Amino acid sequence: MRTINYKFYVIVVGCGRVGLEVAYRLSNIGFNVTIVDKNPEMTENLPEDYGGFVIVGDATERETMERAKADKADILIATTDDDTTNYFVCLVGAKIFGIPNVLSLVNNRENVNLFEKSGINVISPVSLAIESFERSILEGIEHLSDFMVGEKR
Numbered sequence: 001m002r003t004i005n006y007k008f009y010v011i012v013v014g015c016g017r018v019g020l021e022v023a024y025r026l027s028n029i030g031f032n033v034t035i036v037d038k039n040p041e042m043t044e045n046l047p048e049d050y051g052g053f054v055i056v057g058d059a060t061e062r063e064t065m066e067r068a069k070a071d072k073a074d075i076l077i078a079t080t081d082d083d084t085t086n087y088f089v090c091l092v093g094a095k096i097f098g099i100p101n102v103l104s105l106v107n108n109r110e111n112v113n114l115f116e117k118s119g120i121n122v123i124s125p126v127s128l129a130i131e132s133f134e135r136s137i138l139e140g141i142e143h144l145s146d147f148m149v150g151e152k153r
Contacts, residue, residue: 007032008074011099013059013089015042018105019079027052034068059089062096070097078104083111090120 008031012023015037023035024047033052036059037043043054057064059078070076076093078086086104093099103121106112115122 009069009072010034010075010077011036011065011068011070011073011093013037013076013078013086014080014105015039015045015054016079016081019077020045022077022079023052024050036064036068060085060092062092065089065092065097070099073097073099075099075101075103078102080105081107083108087111087115087118087120090115091118094119 010023010026010031010033012019012026012033012035015023015035019035019037020042023033027033027050034055035043035046035052036055036057038056038058040056043056046054055064055068057067059065059068070093073093076090076099078089080086080089083106086106090102090104094102101121102119103123104115106115106122106124107126109124109126112122112124112127
């Protein structure tokens with residue numbers, strides 16, 4: 001795995017499948033990472049070689065984000081399964097703590113526009129899946145068209 005010498009400080013909110021993997025990978029490539037989750041059992045799933053920090057607490061509470069040193073963060077990534085929580089955490093991170101780069105998982109496609117209008121970078125699993133399927137189908141049709149044109153000759 002490639003190591004990056006950048007010493008960005010990243011806070012990942014949510015230690016589910018996505019948050020856990022994002023925190024682990026960013027930590028492994030050289031970022032300083034703190035993961036925040038209100039459920040202590042979720043943090044038990046982190047691999048033993050995870051090189052970051054863990055804070056058990058509710059990221060919607062100012063005190064928890066202060067413990068995570070949010071005022072020092074370069075990047076905030078919200079990965080919970082609740083769009084309302086992700087939205088609130090990102091807004092507070094950007095507006096109250098001055099985090100310059102906020103990203104959020106957006107589970108409901110109807111919420112994407114709200115997040116984007118608020119300056120939050122969006123990762124939408126549904127949109128990504130649709131785009132992937134569309135690209136695969138179009139590439140398949142392109143290959144099929146090339147094949148059929150070749151057959152007619």
